[in-house]
Amino acid sequence: MRYPLPGGVGVSRLCVYDTVTPDGLPGGTPHIHLCCTEAYVVTGGRGAVQTLSGQGFAEHELSPGALLWFTPGTVHRLVNHGDLEIVVVMSNSGLPESGDAVLTFPSEVLADPDRYAVAAALPGGGAPGTDVTSAYLRRDLAVEGFHNLRAAVDRHGPRAMREFYDAAVALKRPLLDQWRTRWEDGAFRAAQSTGVQLDALARGDASHLRDARVMAVPRPTEEGRLGMCGLLDTYVP
Template sequence: MRDPLPGGVGLSRLCVYDTVTPDGLPGGTPHLHLCCSEAYVVVKGTGAVQTLSGQGFAEHALKPGTVLWFTPGTVHRLINHGDLDIVVVMSNSGLPEAGDAVLTFPREIIDDPDRYAVEATLPNGGAPGTDVTTAYRRRDLAIEGFQTLRAAVERNGPRALAEFHAAAAALKRPLLDHWRNRWEDGAFRAAQTTGVHLDALARGDATHLASARVAALPEPSERGRLGMCGLLDTYVPGP
């Protein structure tokens, strides 16, 4: 077993979808995270990310060298203006893969857990080789709901997101115990370990430094998984 990534984060390389969505913009699937912050480090290409948050609607330009990050509850939608390639850093490493995302499907789907599961789930979990048109279909359905949310926010302000946030939280409530276990074994344990080290150093005890070690992943753990926003190369420091 390799050591976890620093701070218990998750890391992936994202090649953003470049096909056109129903509103004429090429890019990914709008969604939000319930517990995880997310950061983008742009390594190639240009694009933008549209967000709905407590700050209202905004569009942020992306170019090589840009770092952009946002907190849980931010609805985000990536737009690809050409060859957009991003390194994605997620808090709470395992939670996004464990379902910590809600796609902005129309409300009648969000309010129906069985229908949401059908619409959100890709064949074979989106494993490499899966027909990409299934991801496009899912994305385009989420664009429909995103347009409704955006119009509501532009009309009534950020408070228009409250009902969607509540519905998203209700949809994922059955997973909370599972998420808590992942968090305790990941980011929480990493933070606790830092506390243990600080206490030891305050006592003049540096013996933990003797167990220093190096870990490496020479290549992604998996290439080409269909993600919400594009093709994912994932880095998983597992066994």
């Protein structure tokens, strides 16, 4: 039997990149998710998250104990002011790993699926031990595109985001059937199970309580994978 994390979420520990990007700010790679809401629980250090949406640009300070989350379509960029560490909680566990992210590369790269794939790829998928240089190169290209997009939003308002969203959807459309299967087997099934339990309780049936289990993962399943925002330690129950 499969026992997912509550609600079918994904959990990882993130040490944010601390090298300087072309605009002088150390941190991660700006990107969006198309289907996943993301939450940050700050556990160490200090920093900020810069965001872009139809509402424009915003920046939120991050310090230990802070909780921040954002919905799909929010461009987000982590800035590391010193030893920034975060526990990341993602809806729809498995979707981000299956490609539910679009990096803010310049528009000419976004418009060409082949160029985008080359620019976004990491050797070995960024497995632990991979040279981090490739992650920095794609991050710096995304920072360039982030500033282009921010300038376009300042000039043209929400219309600039719609153009970016259209490009993002075109890139990811071939993956949608695979994403739907992961959602149905993950978060959707987890939500349905609560309904089944409520129906059983209404009948006076407590059989699912007799199947109670405790699960534990003593250490991250994988440590040091190159993520978009930093080094990831991931938990796969």
